[in-house]
Amino acid sequence: MNLHPMKLVTIVCEAYAADAVLRLLAEVGTAGHTSFPVEGSGARGRRLADIPEYANTQFEVITRPEVAALLLERLGAELFPRYAMVAYESDVRVLRPGKF
Amino acid sequence: MNLHPMKLVTIVCEAYAADAVLRLLAEVGTAGHTSFPVEGSGARGRRLADIPEYANTQFEVITRPEVAALLLERLGAELFPRYAMVAYESDVRVLRPGKF
Amino acid sequence: MNLHPMKLVTIVCEAYAADAVLRLLAEVGTAGHTSFPVEGSGARGRRLADIPEYANTQFEVITRPEVAALLLERLGAELFPRYAMVAYESDVRVLRPGKF
Amino acid sequence: MSDALVANLLSPAVLFFALGLVAALVRSELKFPEALYSALTIYLLVAIGFKGGVALAEAGLGRVWLPALAAIGLGAFIPLWTYPVLRWGGRMAAVDAAAIAAHYGSVSAVTFLAATNYLAAIGRPYESHAVALLAVMESPAILVGVVLGKRAGGGPPVPLGLVVREALFGRSIFLLLGALVVGALCGPDGMEKVGPFFVTPFQGVLALFLLEMGLVAGRRLEDLRRVGPFLLAFGIVAPALNGALGVAVGTAAGLSAGGAMLLGVLAASASYIAAPAAVRLALPEANPTLSLTAALAITFPFNLTVGIPLCDAFARLLQP
Amino acid sequence: MSDALVANLLSPAVLFFALGLVAALVRSELKFPEALYSALTIYLLVAIGFKGGVALAEAGLGRVWLPALAAIGLGAFIPLWTYPVLRWGGRMAAVDAAAIAAHYGSVSAVTFLAATNYLAAIGRPYESHAVALLAVMESPAILVGVVLGKRAGGGPPVPLGLVVREALFGRSIFLLLGALVVGALCGPDGMEKVGPFFVTPFQGVLALFLLEMGLVAGRRLEDLRRVGPFLLAFGIVAPALNGALGVAVGTAAGLSAGGAMLLGVLAASASYIAAPAAVRLALPEANPTLSLTAALAITFPFNLTVGIPLCDAFARLLQP
């Protein structure tokens, strides 16, 4: 079995930012993503998940290193100033590299 | 404090595949798992999580390296051809290695 | 773009332990966290997420290495003996290290 | 007939469905949470099952056997004629033809509910225990379809037991049959207690649910160009033929006009929950986009708007 | 008595519970989403609390003090007799005995609701404000049980304040007492407005909820072999004795046959939400499988089917 290195970019953002994140994912050229609603707390206070509009969304995106770098750069430049969010990158290994 | 290296295998699959994944986890001998419903998009289009049967499930499994390798191999051979899914492995460190 | 190494601590625990985990996060001095309800199985049987009190909660905390070490140590000493839970650490890279 | 058609098109159920379609088409952010979808499904299945059970207790089991057998036979037969049509008429892969045949032989509970709603609205009586037909008609076609697909060389060696289990013990059959038994054991006494919850608001709940079904079907509309003109036509012609067949069989089995109409609607409807689950398991090579798009984006709206009044008109025509 | 028993067994509530048990036993995929469970719980607690509050406003507070004190005393007393029986009769670890004693002294709101349903079905009147007893009886036993466990050397140094808070301000007590106060302030005028939502469909909602409770209890059945024969027997004998005790105390406190029966059912019932939360916090060494399995898989079904009619029969016997 051959595993291939790839990057996992995780983004946690306020629900109002979800559309902007999705647009950005499309622009930088990711091949897919997974998302789910989460609660959280951070610099901008607690976010309970009882009103969908006030909750957070977590995005998880597997992608090639250069796309991950671009995604993080644009996140930092364009969305971080505007929305409550955190984002981080980690290393993963996948089976079919062509898919990402 | 002693941390011990272990593998985290993450599987995102269409809900109809969840039973097959659970059976496979039991067969390769994992000691436990965590799962939750997610939305997503990928090669086979968007999956909204409004009808449970049409949604995705994310599985996260901590396990020993050799079990992780076996799990990924069998996932690739048996389930990837049949269901919409992605799977990836990453490195984690746990407290009580005996548990996994 | 500059990425900075940081630790991601993931904790999966029974819902009754969630308050204790939140108190511990505050005590060791983490700057934020993300959480969501999950199902799971492990040494203490299956946990379906249909009754919130019987479900699991997953916490994900980005933090500095020394805080992560302290957090895991105290988790192992204080909460592991009392509650159904697992915890693990992994390496991530973030954009704005000052935030954590 | 055309009056009935207009009345149906202007019923809250159909209009809310249309609203859901519109929401999906204009890409409104409207989304039902998954738990609401599940809650509505559980409510609707339990309510209809319970009501049917109470009716069954009053009517006696003796009056159900024959129509039930007819329904089972009908379900098993539909894949047998649709498979060759799809395979050779539509030049589809064997496994896709088998999968689609399974979906069209099985049934859609929501379409059935809309049909009972229609009958209630126009005040035509029907055998309330007809809900038993809904329950027994879900599985036979799935099993026949899977066998057809396997014979054509499809699929990995999945234990047949699993498939049968999936086809027979899915969530919806269990709830429906279970509530039916509960209703039959409780009888009218029980109905008095739970009727204000399970009967009085039923039509409104169904209307709300159809809003969600409109959203779900609407999201499938963009897949229409992927399914090709043959399947588009099939999605309208097959339910029309199956509906007529079902009405005829129902009338022959001694059902009233209302009951025969319901059997026709069941035959006309295509499954979009139970069949996909079993087919995905047994025939994973089948392309789920084809069967789901046809069932949800073509046949479901067709039945809801035109199919139901058509079956009704034909049922009255046949009635002795 | 046996007529009443059969009538209870054939009520929608009990039959839906049985259906849930069956679903769990045959491993059907049926599952209620968490949000539906929470929504039903919130509805049921608010509805019963509100109704009780309106009744209280009409009856006046003066008629509640004595039964409420009796309920508190009863709750505090039950762990005192069950603890030694479990500890030395059942040879259990001190901390497990204390934990189980806390669960059995505390109460199950759903069992109480089923009992009011039973009374409504057989048309026996009861003090609607009896719901106040449900609210006050949740905590005392938990506190006594925790103290017993701590004395026996159990548990880390958890601040007692946290435990008291957990026992007193849990979600269910808050909703129940809050809705009670709201109901008392609104009176019959308010009832007129919200009755069609909180009263009319109540029995049906409870039946649906018991389907879910059957699923939850059924999943626990496989743990039965882990709890041993002593706890199995305890799970039936303890509620029978506590129920009799509760009925006697209630009659002595001046409650009607219906009210005394309800106090008996409260005493007989075992908590499976509030007690686990507090006990898990204060006595983490206790094995939760023991207390939960006994409470959910043995005592809850026993009370629902047999315990409720038993308490009723005994209450009528004692009535002057």
Added chain:
Amino acid sequence: MSDALVANLLSPAVLFFALGLVAALVRSELKFPEALYSALTIYLLVAIGFKGGVALAEAGLGRVWLPALAAIGLGAFIPLWTYPVLRWGGRMAAVDAAAIAAHYGSVSAVTFLAATNYLAAIGRPYESHAVALLAVMESPAILVGVVLGKRAGGGPPVPLGLVVREALFGRSIFLLLGALVVGALCGPDGMEKVGPFFVTPFQGVLALFLLEMGLVAGRRLEDLRRVGPFLLAFGIVAPALNGALGVAVGTAAGLSAGGAMLLGVLAASASYIAAPAAVRLALPEANPTLSLTAALAITFPFNLTVGIPLCDAFARLLQP
């Protein structure tokens, strides 16, 4: 007036709201699942829209144009006077002043529902189609507020189309207008079918929803000290003035006392869902804590308790 005030304060809706506030203040664990919040919102919007549509079908469109135009003008005007007050009176940043102005010019559907409830409770008639005013009044102020903020140099170059879309096609407007159209097409016939679900239990559902709104507002209370005394005062004075203005405009537009009161309540209410979404998109530099805390923790409770009866009293005063 003071009788009406007391009656309003003792209505189930207001009391359940207060209970939610208390739950948040004592940090009870009470939490509504997200799906329940969404389900209740969908139900309430669809129900009120449908009812309004049926009323509209009976009244005829002709009677709605003038009040609708008045409502649109009112919505567009409110930010024009509140912006300078906040900017120079309150010495706020331009973008914050614009954001808050947008929230106060837009509307809160729940406040509107509570007002219709109030009218129903005191038996005062109103134009049921007034719900159309709710629908048209959500967007204008948002657009005006965004333009004000942009002129003041705020915000990145977001395509204006996106903002207009967000303001016009949000979930709530879509549901409201959609259900209104459905209701208008169905007419009284449709109402007969779905009324037992959408009308009968409505007041109770609203009361339950206000419990959740109390929780949400209560959690905002701790942010009150962050917003400063000027905004605190604004949160009470602005709705009072806007309410009076709305009543006057409504009366002039020919609405009945009930209808003018509803327009006043709409003007007085501040948006906490639609406005934040659009403002967050177009004016991301604005601090959302300011606008949300003012809207949810000050203005919403003020309107619910005092504002609604005030508008009503004023509307009767003005009535010719």
